[in-house]
Amino acid sequence: MDTSSETSTPVTPAAAPAAPQGRRGWRSLGHPLVIAGAVVLALLAWQWIETRAQLEVLKQQVAQRLGESDAATREVKGRAKEIQDSIQAMGNRLAVQEARMAEAQGQQAALEALYQDLSRSRDEWVLAEVEQALNIAQQQLQLAGNVQAALIALQSAEARLAGFERPQLLPLRKSIARDIERLKALPLADISAMGLALENLIDRVDTLPLAFEHSPPKQEKVVKPQPKKGAKPVEQSAPAVVEPPAWYARLLGDFWTELRGLIRIERLDRPDPALLSPAQTVFLRENLRLRLLSARLALLQRDGRVFREDTKQAAAWMERYFDVEDREVAMRLADLRKAQGARLSVELPNLNETLGSLHSARVAGAR
Structure with missing residues (x-):
């Protein structure tokens, strides 16, 4: 065993300093920079986590807001459609009103033209x-x-x-x-009145009496009114007058009438009227009518000279040959004399x- 250990871990001079390097590595972990870096990393990790959480919350809020916005958009679109429909309806009604107004304006123009035509006519x-x-x-x-x-x-x-x-x-x-x-x-002058007077004289020329045909007027018998039968006589305060007999009164009346017929009073300041034969009487009346017709024509033509001459000659003939004591002759003669002074020749505008x-x-x- 000792041999294996010796063989497995030979002691060499190069391997001896390994232990101090490891110690130095651990010692280096306790260096302030390492600690600061770790803290920074921790802070960054915590910040990332916090930011991620906030992003999630923000996503949720954005999603909620988007949902609300979509609903509002749909509502706005619905209202916009309603408004568009209303605007279209109002446009249709406005078009109808404009058509009616145009028709009314056309009718008004036609009425004005008709009124102008009627007024002008x-x-x-x-x-x-x-x-x-x-x-x-x-x-x-x-x-x-x-x-x-x-x-x-x-x-x-x-x-x-x-x-x-x-x-x-x-x-x-x-x-x-x-x-x-x-x-x-x-x-x-009154032309119409003078023309009418001449016309009446022309119509009565044949009926005017001549001077030699004049006869004294007949005396009208005075008839004494007789009292009515059964009437009471009127009492008179004066004494009654004795009346002559009836035959005697008639005799006196006839005698007086005959006596008045024997006496005739005439004017002596003019010559006796000429006696005219029937033919001369016709010519006289026709000549007088021609003179009067000429005077009427001159009256219509406003020829004062001819009118005065004709009326003067007609008046002279009437004074000489016609009975001026007759009422009709006197009236027509007065009209002729009045017409002679009429002023006819006036310049008319x-x-x-x-x-x-x-x-x-x-x-x-x-x-």
């Missing part, structure tokens, strides 16, 4: 009526010289425009009012300015 109709009245007034002034008819036409045009408050019609209304005042201020205003109003209405 009404204005054109009124202006056409006014133009017709003005043309009638112009014709009455230029052709017939009838101021009264022209006034009536102008007044009807003014009344037609009175219900229209249009700015473009104001100059026309002023012009018509000015023409009416001008016609009213004219010093004209025209309506050109008013017609120009009408044309301007039409142009403004068309614009």
